Amino acid sequence: MDFTRWLPRRLSPQKVNLRRLILALTICSAFIPFANTFYASYTVQRQQLIDTTLEANHAYATKLASSTEDFLQSALQQLDYAAQVIATHMDDAPRLQEETARLQLQSRSFNSVGIFDAGGVVLATSPATLKITGRKVDSEGVRKSLAARGPVISDPYLSAAGNFIVFISQPIFARDGRYLGMVAGSIYLKQENILDQLLGTHFYEDGSYIYVVDRGKRIIYHPDNQRVGNVLAGNAAADEIAAGHGGKSLVINSQGVETLAGFAVVPSTGWGIVAQRPQEATLAPLHALMRTVLYKTLPVAVLTLLAICWSARRIARPLQLLANGARTMDKPSTDQTIRAVKSWYFESHELKKAMLIGIGLLQKNISKLREDVNTDPLTGLGNRRYLNAEVAGFQAQETPFAVIAIDIDHFKRVNDSHGHDAGDAVLRQLAAQMREISRADDIACRVGGEEFLLLLPKVPLHRAAQVAERLRREIEANELPVVGRITISLGVSCWPGGEASTRSVFKQADAMLYQAKRNGRNRVAVYEAPRAQD
Structure with a gap:
């Protein structure tokens, strides 16, 4: 019976198996440096592109201002x-x-x-x-x-x-x-003019363009002629130009587009010439390059991942099988299961050897413990626990069996007259003779001081009575040292009989035993099931 089911159970945290752990660590060790390198490379090149574009636009604006x-x-x-x-x-x-x-x-x-x-x-x-x-x-x-x-x-x-x-x-x-x-000469800013010739030929198809603002942040030249005359508000480049400064910076234009702007001031007028390029257009080649790098490394990454998965499985498999074996170390078949594990690397091989040694010792101790638990230490016969287990097996398989209840006549007199050592010798002798007359499948048990039981599976009642009589004669005929001759009384019953319960067959055998004692001892009494009346 498993008494541990009544014990409180502790909730233990979920454990990660070795295969997943190896896989996770390997993927992380490969992916994190790659991702870091990829990100660092992208960040450095991105900043380099931005700085280069800002510098180029500033230089270009300075040249146009000149x-x-x-x-x-x-x-x-x-x-x-x-x-x-x-x-x-x-x-x-x-x-x-x-x-x-x-x-x-x-x-x-x-x-x-x-x-x-x-x-x-x-x-x-x-x-x-x-x-x-x-x-x-x-x-x-x-x-x-x-x-x-x-x-x-x-x-x-x-x-x-x-x-x-x-x-x-x-x-x-x-x-x-x-x-x-x-x-005087006039330049019409909203018509074709000299500024168009000077600045308009530098308009780029990627969204880059030049525009000019005066000291009041008013646009005096723009590729979109409709913008001429508009005043820029919230424009960092226009603010710097109004303060008389040239430079370069990230500017969000009136359409909300992030642009990389370089600007310079025309000395004689205070006009500011702004050369700008959308940041997205600047970074587009880098994004295309990074996508190309990613696409080209993806097949290798997939193959590497598959290799990692296969390797992790190969490494974890022996340890997983050994761990499964460790859960069933008390089973006799575990030894063969552990021996079948292919431990192809040193650590798992050594662990396998240690487990086999441990399983051998454990099985030996378990066998000894089971023998001690189920065996009477004095006679070597089965005890009451062993008897109960065997009877449960007979009942589960519906195996008929006969019961012979045995008791030594006047055993107390033996102990009183010759001492307990002599009494123990009598008990051991009876146990030895019970084993002699028993078949391999018969169950011989000591269930009390001088009380014994013999279970005979698949033996009818009359045959069990013959076995009981044979044992009685052999005990009576055998002369023991110090004690001399002893006799035994026996009661015989059979299951299934008149009662369906196995408990009843033992009561019937016990009743026959006491009947044999009342009738003068040294005899066999057999239980006869009552016949149904017509």
């Missing part, structure tokens, strides 16, 4: 030369008209050119389609130039004709120093 400054200075020089020529011909209208046409058409630096007198009246203009000759112009650029009486590059403003322009002018002085007026 080119724009050169253009503006060149435009001022053109106008200055024209002012010196015009100074002696302020009253010659055809000459003035000729000079404005030359300035407007020769270099194409300006969308329009005009000559103004000291009061702001237009003396000549090109193209003639403007039709403002003879009129006084009171625009922001004209006012500023007349007031300055020097070279002027105006901030962008909306002209009276509705053009968003930059006004560039040079004063006209007579030889005696009198201020005669000015010659």
